[in-house]
Amino acid sequence: MKIKSAEFLTSATTLRNCPRADWPEFAMIGRSNVGKSSLINMLTERRNLAKVSATPGKTRLLNFFTINNRWLLVDLPGYGYAKVAQEKRADFNEAVAGYIEGRETLLCVFVLIDSRIEPQRIDIDFLQWLGERDMPHALIFTKTDKQSPAATRANIDRFKQALSAWRAELPPTFLSSSQTKAGRGEILRFIEQTMAA
Numbered sequence: 001m002k003i004k005s006a007e008f009l010t011s012a013t014t015l016r017n018c019p020r021a022d023w024p025e026f027a028m029i030g031r032s033n034v035g036k037s038s039l040i041n042m043l044t045e046r047r048n049l050a051k052v053s054a055t056p057g058k059t060r061l062l063n064f065f066t067i068n069n070r071w072l073l074v075d076l077p078g079y080g081y082a083k084v085a086q087e088k089r090a091d092f093n094e095a096v097a098g099y100i101e102g103r104e105t106l107l108c109v110f111v112l113i114d115s116r117i118e119p120q121r122i123d124i125d126f127l128q129w130l131g132e133r134d135m136p137h138a139l140i141f142t143k144t145d146k147q148s149p150a151a152t153r154a155n156i157d158r159f160k161q162a163l164s165a166w167r168a169e170l171p172p173t174f175l176s177s178s179q180t181k182a183g184r185g186e187i188l189r190f191i192e193q194t195m196a197a
Helices: 036-044 094-102 121-132 149-164 184-196
Strands: 006-012 025-030 062-067 071-075 106-114 137-142 173-175
Touching: 025 036, 025 094, 036 062, 036 071, 036 137, 036 184, 062 094, 094 106, 106 121, 106 184, 121 137, 121 149, 137 149, 149 173, 173 184
Parallel strands: 025 071, 025 106, 106 137, 137 173
Antiparallel strands: 006 062, 062 071
């Protein structure tokens, strides 16, 4: 897939004030400081499309971007800095839960994982929450340029092992780097194939 256009559309605070659900949507979420904005900019080849911040938890809104006038990329607030609701929602905010549970045009949630660290309980909990709702999702391991390929592979294997403790089939998995653009083609191809299906 060639990205010919990528533009900011709007921000929303709840499912109710999201834009009209006319096009397929792909959302990105992860723990704060996982490199989400950098990945969005890398995928779209727009340096400042999503604002990159050194402050964890900076994204508080659901940010919608129109891609190729065909589909929407949605930047969701990172989990880990929001207060937990009374029912278990894996420590992410109500707006995100409402959007994922209620958005009919959402085709896939990309869950971003820092490839440099051991499996984190909050990531596992969130993936379990997605699985319980039958929400299609994929994993993107970020920052793969920051360490050796062997160290990255070892961490990914540990993460997959943690997931396989409670699920038989693992989600699609991608390795990425916003610096080297690794994974860009594979992720965009997956998006195109998902829309075609």
